[in-house]
Amino acid sequence: MSELMGLKAKLGLDVFKHDKEAHIKIKPGMEKDPRLKRAVWVCPAGLYSENDQGEVELTIDGCLECGTCRIACGIEVLEWNYPNGGCGVQFRFG
Amino acid sequence: MEKDFDAIVVGGGLAGLAAAYTIADAGLEVLLLERGDYSGAKNVTGGRLYLNPVREMFPDLWEKAPLERFIAHEELSIMDKERSITVRYDGAELVQAPYQSYSILRGKFDRWFAKQAEKKGVAIVNKNRVDDLIIENGKVEGVRAGGEDLTAHVVVACDGVLSLLAEKAGLRKPGVPQDHAVGFKEIIELDRTTIEDRFNLEGDEGAARLFMGEVTRGKFGGGFLYTNKESVSLGIVVGIKDLMEEPMVQAPDLLDAFKLRPEIARLIKGGETSEYSAHVIPEGGYNSLSKLYGSGILLAGDAAGFSMNIGVTVRGMEYALASGYYAAQAVIKAKEADNFESETLAVYEKLLNESFVMTDFKNFKDAPRVMENPRFFQHYPQLAGNVMKDLYEVPAGSKARIYPTVKKYLTFGEMWAMFKDFRGVKKI
Numbered sequence A: 001m002s003e004l005m006g007l008k009a010k011l012g013l014d015v016f017k018h019d020k021e022a023h024i025k026i027k028p029g030m031e032k033d034p035r036l037k038r039a040v041w042v043c044p045a046g047l048y049s050e051n052d053q054g055e056v057e058l059t060i061d062g063c064l065e066c067g068t069c070r071i072a073c074g075i076e077v078l079e080w081n082y083p084n085g086g087c088g089v090q091f092r093f094g
Numbered sequence B: 001m002e003k004d005f006d007a008i009v010v011g012g013g014l015a016g017l018a019a020a021y022t023i024a025d026a027g028l029e030v031l032l033l034e035r036g037d038y039s040g041a042k043n044v045t046g047g048r049l050y051l052n053p054v055r056e057m058f059p060d061l062w063e064k065a066p067l068e069r070f071i072a073h074e075e076l077s078i079m080d081k082e083r084s085i086t087v088r089y090d091g092a093e094l095v096q097a098p099y100q101s102y103s104i105l106r107g108k109f110d111r112w113f114a115k116q117a118e119k120k121g122v123a124i125v126n127k128n129r130v131d132d133l134i135i136e137n138g139k140v141e142g143v144r145a146g147g148e149d150l151t152a153h154v155v156v157a158c159d160g161v162l163s164l165l166a167e168k169a170g171l172r173k174p175g176v177p178q179d180h181a182v183g184f185k186e187i188i189e190l191d192r193t194t195i196e197d198r199f200n201l202e203g204d205e206g207a208a209r210l211f212m213g214e215v216t217r218g219k220f221g222g223g224f225l226y227t228n229k230e231s232v233s234l235g236i237v238v239g240i241k242d243l244m245e246e247p248m249v250q251a252p253d254l255l256d257a258f259k260l261r262p263e264i265a266r267l268i269k270g271g272e273t274s275e276y277s278a279h280v281i282p283e284g285g286y287n288s289l290s291k292l293y294g295s296g297i298l299l300a301g302d303a304a305g306f307s308m309n310i311g312v313t314v315r316g317m318e319y320a321l322a323s324g325y326y327a328a329q330a331v332i333k334a335k336e337a338d339n340f341e342s343e344t345l346a347v348y349e350k351l352l353n354e355s356f357v358m359t360d361f362k363n364f365k366d367a368p369r370v371m372e373n374p375r376f377f378q379h380y381p382q383l384a385g386n387v388m389k390d391l392y393e394v395p396a397g398s399k400a401r402i403y404p405t406v407k408k409y410l411t412f413g414e415m416w417a418m419f420k421d422f423r424g425v426k427k428i
Helices: A007-011 A034-042 A068-073 B014-025 B106-120 B164-168 B192-198 B251-260 B262-268 B317-337 B347-354 B356-363 B367-371 B379-392 B402-407 B412-425
Strands: A024-026 A048-050 A056-058 A078-080 B005-010 B030-033 B048-050 B070-079 B084-090 B101-103 B123-125 B130-136 B139-145 B148-157 B180-189 B205-213 B221-227 B231-239 B272-282 B297-299
Touching: A007 B272, A024 A056, A034 A048, A034 A056, A034 A068, A068 A078, A068 B180, A068 B272, B005 B014, B005 B139, B005 B317, B014 B030, B014 B106, B014 B148, B014 B317, B030 B148, B048 B317, B070 B101, B070 B379, B084 B379, B101 B205, B106 B123, B130 B148, B130 B164, B148 B164, B148 B317, B180 B251, B205 B379, B221 B262, B231 B251, B231 B262, B251 B262, B297 B317, B317 B347, B317 B356, B347 B356, B367 B412, B379 B402
Parallel strands: B005 B030, B005 B148, B030 B123, B070 B205, B148 B297
Antiparallel strands: A024 A078, A048 A056, B048 B101, B070 B084, B130 B139, B139 B148, B180 B231, B180 B272, B205 B221, B221 B231
16 A cells, blocks of 8 residues: 555554563653653654643553664663563564 | 583574574584564564675575575665655676675564574574673673573673663663664565566566655655565664754654655555564764673674664674674684683674774774765755756746756855865765
8 A cells, every 4th residue: 555554553563462561661750851752753653742731651552672762862761671571572574 | 610501692683693603503502592582573674684794604594595685776866855866776796696785574584594593503592581691790690581590601792772781781871862873664565576567677686775865854864675575675764863853753754754755655556564663773883882892791783883874885784793703703712711701702802803894894983973964965965956957847938058057056155065075975
């Protein structure tokens, strides 16, 4: 299909295995930190969004584990780890 | 002290697999830990692999390797908003075996490479995330994974661009935006005949296309397209620092806009996207390489920063394979000496220095600084597009003379700026 598909639909094509906990967490109190707002722009999976209160929220489902948010925002605002073994995205083509 | 293994390799990517394969081939006990369901499950490339620099390191590997197409046609497009200029290169050497480069899908290749490593004697445990290093008196003695302690004389950390293990070992600090780019791509399935027709390919020939300019809205980076056997890999690479700066654009929107470009839309028409992936790429070059070794630990591949963008070629996989291979040589030498301290493992850096890896990194150490010039990604694509538009335009009235047409774009100020920009390019 040459017409565009939404990001959610695109991520829906990937194989994900559910993890029991979120492997990336916004550190408490950092929700409004300007460094965190970069994630809204840089995340290739579009998993970060800003709510009406100006807080950044993260939906971990669909994470491609690329690490862009860790590099852009830094580990002062994000608690960042890879998913547990055998969890998360499993690329078939890569 | 008794150890569970001679070496533990962390990460089933190209560096890790190359290291484990080579270590096992020398008869040493090696364990490879991979956090995905299989080697390749977490790995992404653009991508193409250049074989020449690494062919002889793994002489038995290539004949049956599941590579996609050998790249027989190269194209570079400079894109402005509504126009583009493309240079196509065909060369006799590109279609002569042994072929220089192949398109590749890591989910397929790495999985197969892991099987070859197992045949050499590597013990591979998948679905196992390494959580920590065991460090005693400043020496790495093993890893902690899934609540278990596993010991080895040496740990080869090939855990990718973020290398959390290298941070734990104190060999590097967390990565910074100016040294990294993010790549994201779609696999778009098309049948063989369609690919061969649309890209003008014979048999297993493949095409590689790079795009710069409007494709990243003038930000550092570019677009890429590689033909695989029955799909195309279409994606964007963009500098993370540039993504954080004006003009703000959401990364995924760049790929959508790229797909809508008429130059691209007709190539992927009717194709079905089957996967969307993303990965960070180290692009800081020589000046941002990690410290490569410590007592009981070696870093290889992206974990060490071995990836390089010099514009016309973007390469990482050969460096991953080669650094894994040399890390293995260092492990083998350390085993012979029965000493895994950093002064013995230092031979790793010596081997890299004598190889194409460090020679390339030193030769191109100025490339990142020269290439971050935003004029290359915005101004020149626009300028070139405008010149071409005027050259080809036949208006209702009389056509302007060619020399003045070109000259109006090349003012003294412009020529001086060009001179300065391209003086920088001489360093590459």
